[in-house]
Amino acid sequence: MKQKIYSLIGMVILFAIFLFPGGVFAEKMVVIDPGHGGKFTGTCGYTKESGKDLCERDVNLSVGLKLRDALKSSGIKVFMTRETDIGFASNSSDDLRARTNLANGFIKGNNDNSIFISVHHNASPTSPYVKGYETYYYDYHNLDPMYPYDPLQVKYLNDSKRFAEVIHPNVVSALGLIDRKIHNDQSFYVIRNTQMPSVLVELGYMTNRDEESRIKTADYQQKAAQALANSIIAYFKVFDVYQNETKKATFKTKNEAINYAQTLNGNVRVFDKDTQQNVWENSNFEVYHKSMGLxxxxxxxxxxxxxxxxxxxxxxxxxxxxxxxxxxxxxxxxxxxxxxxxxxxxxxxxxxxxxxxxxxxxxxxxxxxxxxxxxSFPNEQITRSLQTSRLDGATRYSTSVSISKMLHPNGFTADMDKTVILTTGVEPADALSAGPLSAIYGQAPILLNNSSSLLPEVKDELKRLGATKVVIIGGPVAISPNVENAIISLGIQTERISGATRFETNLRIVEKLGSVDGVFVASGMSYPDALASAPIAAANNWAIVLTEQNNMSAETLKYLSGKKTVILGGPNVVSQSIQNQLVQQNGTQNVVRLSGSDRYETLASILWYFKDQMKSDTINIATGANFPDALTAAPLSIQNKAPLILLGNGLYKNIESFLYQYTEENLIKRVNVIGGPVAVPQSLETMIVNKAK
Structure with a gap:
């Protein structure tokens, strides 16, 4: 057997074990590590290709890439430590440490639902006749102090052993190799320092002429990759039993897992590792913080x-x-x-x-x-009921018209600006910051249109309103000159606010607002955060400024100078470096970040932060899964400062907590549902109404 005694890296620091609660954010993951790479060739065989030795680094990578492709439709998220012929450092020790750190970084926070496989081919320095297949996992028993390990790997001893026992027979059968057994080896650095269940496979001997002649073929590599893929998929088809968030046992069937779980005390759950869902639990009561969640x-x-x-x-x-x-x-x-x-x-x-x-x-x-x-008292009447209105239409365009009709049921009156904001209903970027603009024009409705022609329903609404001006958001690609000319032919004045990019268009919009009380800074590449803030901005004289994740223009920074600024979303949408720039320019006291794990948790943070500024007897609700309905709802909040509640498949707990306190402090009389029953099902409407009663 080839000796791979890896050098010492130093003692590993103490760790903190993080486990996803209830599988809420869990996801099946695998890290594929094609061993060696770059100048670290590993074993070279007898074959030369294009004048170069065929080495382990080459076939390891080829099998690794085929394994990645074989897992594409498996529902398992795949990471590769390398996808090309590269090394990670100038020496072997640092190379191993770097690839292991990379692997651990890929799955950080999801360790329980991740696995690591290092792909290798073997060598025998003493005999060219040795051949066969071996699987390795790390077992810290009979610990050799020469080989320090990451303590978190010890947590996964049984899982690594199970992983090896799933892989080994599959590969032996698929490749028809001599079975050289499973080994619990201490010397392999990567499988004792990864922070997840891990194995290392040796897919035949490069030093054996017969095996090397097979190893180099595409057919052999594909069979190896498919056997490994089948094993990885099979590894996840189990049921884990957790007691007080500590995994106690793993079973092949749900019934076995549930039967065992029922013998345990405390908070117990059975987690289907394949579907990543709890299938049984006795945790009947949950404690939620109003903003931090479970x-x-x-x-x-x-x-x-x-x-x-x-x-x-x-x-x-x-x-x-x-x-x-x-x-x-x-x-x-x-x-x-x-x-x-x-x-x-x-x-x-x-x-x-x-x-x-x-x-x-x-x-x-x-x-x-x-x-x-x-x-249920005879002849007694209900004295409290909420009025509900569903503002919808057959399309996003007709839904925007329905909102306009609610805003101005009798059209514009003589003392109004008689202005309408028109934007594309296809792409949200230009219009994300248009909500506050509505207040400048006296609660101007925001209507959506396509890019090519003035829609009949939009044309009819302009006439019904008695509009004298239409402010077009975006350039000719968003709203074409053909649409603008059709509006002008109605005797309506037009004004176009646009720039060369979405960010320039955004700046032209905020310049129109004049003096503002604060500014939201949100991603211009992803709509949810800016969308959540639009009603609050429109109702409270705030602007919405859009930015790239890692770059903010000098013009935008200049606009933000001296203004109270609230950054929306985490560093993955608006980077820490941008926050640092704003703090340096405006001072720590004037820069706040509101964020959550997703768009709904970010919305909850926004709602809690501005709760005292949104005092109303009305609640607006819309889907958070798409932008058009919520985009056109911003003007509804100008007059009554009503919050906009964005819904996913249900009502998120932190948003629900907000509703409990908000509806206690504000006697709600009306709920506006924006969008049809596909966007906001009747069941969700009923849920919101019941929270507001």
């Missing part, structure tokens, strides 16, 4: 409440129903009164109604107004 899960209600009581701004949710059963940042605003005169208080409307329905006769009243929301 803190901890509990099987017992009393334990959950006791834990939550130790923190401000928390609530306890019953997972089965989704109802809040305890909170310390909003009150029990629903009171159930029964025929005996007994009062029972609840945080959640659904919980209150369910309890009232269990009584022979009862009513649900709102605590702070004493209005009746639900009743």
């Amino acid at each position: 803190l901890k899960s509990f099987a017992n209600e009393q334990e959950a409440i006791a834990y939550a009581s130790g923190y401000a701004n928390t609530r306890v949710i019953e997972k089965a129903s989704g109802d809040t059963i305890w909170a310390n940042f909003f009150t029990q605003r629903y009171i159930v009164q029964d025929q005996q005169g007994t009062n029972s208080s609840f945080f959640d409307f659904n919980k209150a109604v369910s309890f009232a329905q269990s009584k022979q006769t009862a009513r649900v009243v709102r605590a702070n107004s004493n209005e009746i929301i639900w009743t």
